[in-house]
Amino acid sequence: MYGGFMYHYESDQGNLDIALLGDCILTRKLSVFRESGYLEMVNSIRKNDLVLANSEMLFHEYEGTPAWDHGGTHMASDPNNISELHWLGVSMISCANNHANDYGPRGVLDNISNLDKFNMPHAGTGRHLTEATSPTYLDTPRGRIALISVTATLPANGSYAGEPTSLDRGRPGANVLRHNIQYVVPKQDLYALQKISEGLGFEKGKKRLVVSRNPGLRTDDENNFQFLNTNFAPYPKFEFSNFTVGDEYKVITTPNVEDLNRNIKWIENAKHFADWVIVSIHVHDCGKEETDSPDFVKEFAHKAIDAGTDIFVSHGSHHSYQGSRGIELYNGKPIFHGLGGFITQSSVKWSPWDAYQRYGITDQINSTPSEFETRRSSIGREYDVDRIGMHGSSYVSMQWERKECVKILIHPVTTSSQNVSIFKDRSRGTQGRPMPAQGEIADDIINRIAEMSSEFDISIAKENDIGVINLNK
Known part of the structure; x- marks a missing residue:
């Protein structure tokens, strides 16, 4: 006023x-x-x-x-x-x-x-x-x-x-907002994942890397299991997919608390x-x-x-x-x-070399962008x-x-x-x-x-x- x-x-x-x-x-x-x-x-x-x-x-x-x-x-x-x-x-x-x-x-x-x-x-x-x-x-x-x-x-x-x-x-x-994923599966499926992980030798690597790189990470028990994603065997990328026991199949996602x-x-x-x-x-x-x-x-x-x-x-x-x-x-x-x-x-x-490679174009040096786009756009037609x-x-x-x-x-x-x-x-x-x-x-x-x-x-x-x-x- x-x-x-x-x-x-x-x-x-x-x-x-x-x-x-x-x-x-x-x-x-x-x-x-x-x-x-x-x-x-x-x-x-x-x-x-x-x-x-x-x-x-x-x-x-x-x-x-x-x-x-x-x-x-x-x-x-x-x-x-x-x-x-x-x-x-x-x-x-x-x-x-x-x-x-x-x-x-x-x-x-x-x-x-x-x-x-x-x-x-x-x-x-x-x-x-x-x-x-x-x-x-x-x-x-x-x-x-x-x-x-x-x-x-x-x-x-x-x-x-x-x-x-x-x-630095x-x-x-x-x-980025990262998120956590929990896969809920019946108990028999959890046992199957555990057996696969043991058979492929992932459990030994997991026990070693959990201690050295992920201190405080949740440990496995009879109702919860961390299954490894392995992108480049024999040097797997140790990121865990978390499985837990439930009555039905479902996926639970929650936002990363820090983000x-x-x-x-x-x-x-x-x-x-x-x-x-x-x-x-x-x-x-x-x-x-x-x-x-x-x-x-x-x-x-x-x-x-x-x-x-x-x-x-x-x-x-x-x-x-x-x-x-x-x-x-x-x-x-x-x-x-x-x-x-x-x-x-x-x-x-x-487009870069590896993009051509992904769509099966082997001669990346002499190929043109139109060849790449034609190959890529044809994929979705099916x-x-x-x-x-x-x-x-x-x-x-x-x-x-x-x-x-x-x-x-x-x-x-x-x-x-x-x-x-x-x-x-x-x-x-x-x-x-x-x-x-x-x-x-x-x-x-x-x-x-x-x-x-x-x-x-x-x-x-x-x-x-x-x-x-x-x-x-």
């Missing part, structure tokens, strides 16, 4: 419009196309106060060394394509995902440098673990928004950021400095069904909201429907258990490629009023996946670019998300090819 007048800030109203795009794998231009439906979609995205995307891409010019083969595409995009994301309306991106380390520590740092050069706020990777975990902020007329980006999926080559010590520097990488507590601490920090907090997590894992979010992610989502998160969004599941999963409302805050792929352009300029779900996805937008989410809109899109036979004759220059879905395809996408959201008592109506969740009661 000053001179009889109360000064009000627009951010005090608690109103905000947000769009979440899910996975964006961008290798080509977006701004040159002019289909009316496409431009209408772009304008619909741009009108939001914030547009968040998961950049499952590294922006660099191949300065780094490719990481040892991790089973997927080694991502690389011209840094100028960051401007294409700006053109689309993207105002903030998450970077923590399984591709963060595709080109080693140098690739992590080059990507960060290029994002900074093009003024794209980002979170999830850093020069060390604290930087990777800490939030990035975006100031908007309607308030300050914080983003924390996490990945629960990382390749065997590792992309886990590390802290510096007084004697930190390790560039991603903010969970670290992220919760930074969420609380973000809440202190921002009006809105968003947590974005990349995860390939699933629950009992491929469309289910794993239990450890659900636990993290609830604890993140308890700590001050306003929006929790998951992405990265590569099942049918481009990874879409259900929508939950927890204490009035939306949890998106799986946004699908929004841009799926994985046609990179170069599966259920004609389902609408294999090329149908969506992005979501939300309306907030007085700090309450009052409406969620589901915008179906099609990305013309190269693995879908009905698009097999479409040019590579077109594949992977999103277009608004209509009619039967739009209905199918919305119905599927509604089915997956029903377990959370969420009802989705349809209006003009858009799914609508009204929360204003």
Whole structure:
């Protein structure tokens, strides 16, 4: 109060419009196309106060060394394509995902440098673990928004950021949420695992390495057994799969306590400095069904909201429907258990030697990238490629009023996946670019998300090819 007048800030109203795009794998231009439906979609995205995307891409010019083969595409995009994301309306991106380390520590740092050069706020990777975990902020007329980006999926080559010590520097990488897995099996199956482990000689190695490398690790008993994963016999990688006795087969997952507590601490920090907090997590894992979010992610989502998160969004599941999963409302805050792929352009300029080798291309020296991509894209055709779900996805937008989410809109899109036979004759220059879905395809996408959201008592109506969740009661 000053001179009889109360000064009000627009951010005090608690109103905000947000769009979440899910996975964006961008290798080509977006701004040159002019289909009316496409431009209408772009304008619909741009009108939001914030547009968040998961950049499952590294922006660099191949300065780094490719990481040892991790089973997927080694991502690389011209840094100028960051401007294409700006053109689309993207105002903030998450970077923590399984591709963060595709080109080693140098690739992590080059990507960060290029994002900074093009003024794209980002979170999830850093020069060390604290930087990777800490939030990035975006100031908007309607308030300050914080983003924390996490990945629960990382390749065997590792992309886990590390802290510096007084004697050594930190390790560039991603903010990772590891998780514990407990396999519940009948007692006779546990005995069979014990016999296999003894017969292959793993028990001797386990007893030796538990003492030297894992002091304090849980010991085996008649109802619990740690079975070894061995990637390179006779030099096994000593990571334990934990089995326990139960009446039925099931998998129990829980978040790693150290990673969970670290992220919760930074969420609380973000809440202190921002009006809105968003947590974005990349995860390939699933629950009992491929469309289910794993239990450890659900636990993290609830604890993140308890700590001050306003929006929790998951992405990265590569099942049918481009990874879409259900929508939950927890204490009035939306949890998106799986946004699908929004841009799926994985046609990179170069791929490393071991990527060619994995797909049976023996002459890696004289082979071209087109041979690699043709071989790889043909693999998926033996599966259920004609389902609408294999090329149908969506992005979501939300309306907030007085700090309450009052409406969620589901915008179906099609990305013309190269693995879908009905698009097999479409040019590579077109594949992977999103277009608004209509009619039967739009209905199918919305119905599927509604089915997956029903377990959370969420009802989705349809209006003009858009799914609508009204929360204003």
